[in-house]
Amino acid sequence: xxxxxxxxxxxxxxxxxxxxxxxxxxxxxxxxxxxxxxxxxxxxxxxxxxxxxxxxxxxxxxxxxxxxxxxxxxxxxxxxxxxxxxxxxxxxxxxxxxxxxxxxxxxxxxxxxxxxxxxxxxxxxxxxxxxxxxxxxxxxxxxxxxxxxxxxxxxxxxxxxxxxxxxxxxxxxxxxxxxxxxxxxxxxxxxxxxxx
Amino acid sequence: xxxxxxxxxxxxxxxxxxxxxxxxxxxxxxxxxxxxxxxxxxxxxxxxxxxxxxxxxxxxxxxxxxxxxxxxxxxxxxxxxxxxxxxxxxxxxxxxxxxxxxxxxxxxxxxxxxxxx
Numbered sequence: 001x002x003x004x005x006x007x008x009x010x011x012x013x014x015x016x017x018x019x020x021x022x023x024x025x026x027x028x029x030x031x032x033x034x035x036x037x038x039x040x041x042x043x044x045x046x047x048x049x050x051x052x053x054x055x056x057x058x059x060x061x062x063x064x065x066x067x068x069x070x071x072x073x074x075x076x077x078x079x080x081x082x083x084x085x086x087x088x089x090x091x092x093x094x095x096x097x098x099x100x101x102x103x104x105x106x107x108x109x110x111x112x113x114x115x116x117x118x119x120x121x122x123x124x125x126x127x128x129x130x131x132x133x134x135x136x137x138x139x140x141x142x143x144x145x146x147x148x149x150x151x152x153x154x155x156x157x158x159x160x161x162x163x164x165x166x167x168x169x170x171x172x173x174x175x176x177x178x179x180x181x182x183x184x185x186x187x188x189x190x191x192x193x194x195x196x
Numbered sequence: 197x198x199x200x201x202x203x204x205x206x207x208x209x210x211x212x213x214x215x216x217x218x219x220x221x222x223x224x225x226x227x228x229x230x231x232x233x234x235x236x237x238x239x240x241x242x243x244x245x246x247x248x249x250x251x252x253x254x255x256x257x258x259x260x261x262x263x264x265x266x267x268x269x270x271x272x273x274x275x276x277x278x279x280x281x282x283x284x285x286x287x288x289x290x291x292x293x294x295x296x297x298x299x300x301x302x303x304x305x306x307x308x309x310x311x312x313x
Contacts (some may be wrong), residue, residue: 071215
């Protein structure tokens with residue numbers, strides 16, 4: 001039995017289930033990161049001393065990683081547009097680039113973490129470092145999740161293009177919405193942790 | 197994203213423009229952080245730029261500009277609960293249950309039980 005409304009729009013919401021599902025998931029993600037952001041604000045407001053992020057973190061590296069993530073968002077949206085334009089080859093290229101950029105982000109973040117560990121800048125050292133590790137760590141886990149999903153749609157999952165084209169496009173759109181959300185979170189994390 | 201091939205091509209042009217804008221704004225954020233401003237002003241500037249970037253991602257890349265009402269409602273509820281979440285610790289601080297209270301007439305002479313009625 002086929003799951004209903006994977007492609008067709010429901011008469012009540014005007015949305016297919018894929019889109020409604022991913023947006024409800026993203027809403028829960030907003031609450032997850034929102035809770036941590038509110039923790040950051042309260043910890044910072046309540047602290048007698050708070051270091052400027054740029055004194056502890058590497059701003060050029062952080063800026064580079066921000067650019068990497070923004071470019072990956074562009075390639076992701078281009079991957080989806082390529083499917084809409086019936087250009088499967090271009091989709092593979094753009095999706096492959098998105099995955100590569102995500103891996104680059106992780107590698108750079110890994111280098112930053114290694115630098116922090118080498119200098120004993122561990123979560124136990126200060127409240128600032130504790131919230132830095134928590135927020136960037138959770139974001140990093142989301143990046144890993146995105147890489148797994150995008151790799152599936154780049155590799156074995158893309159076989160669906162031949163059998164259920166519209167459903168495949170919807171799936172890639174949902175993966176894209178998730179990926180843009182991960183980018184959006186970093187857009188706020190970068191200035192908050194690195195620059196202020 | 198919906199529509200004809202022409203429409204999708206228009207979207208693609210918009211994606212590229214927004215992408216470049218986001219990269220430029222990232223540079224502006226970093227440059228602004230080196231301005232000799234007070235910390236509160238620096239926070240305001242950085243958050244205004246971040247909100248602008250976030251709005252571009254949400255409206256263009258995530259197509260929120262042309263979405264169905266159901267999604268707007270879901271997001272509006274999320275924002276409402278997030279604002280509530282922000283105030284939750286404040287409510288905790290205002291909670292005095294279990295904290296001994298000193299009444300304004302605490303030094304008044306004690307009343308006997310029979311005098312109370």
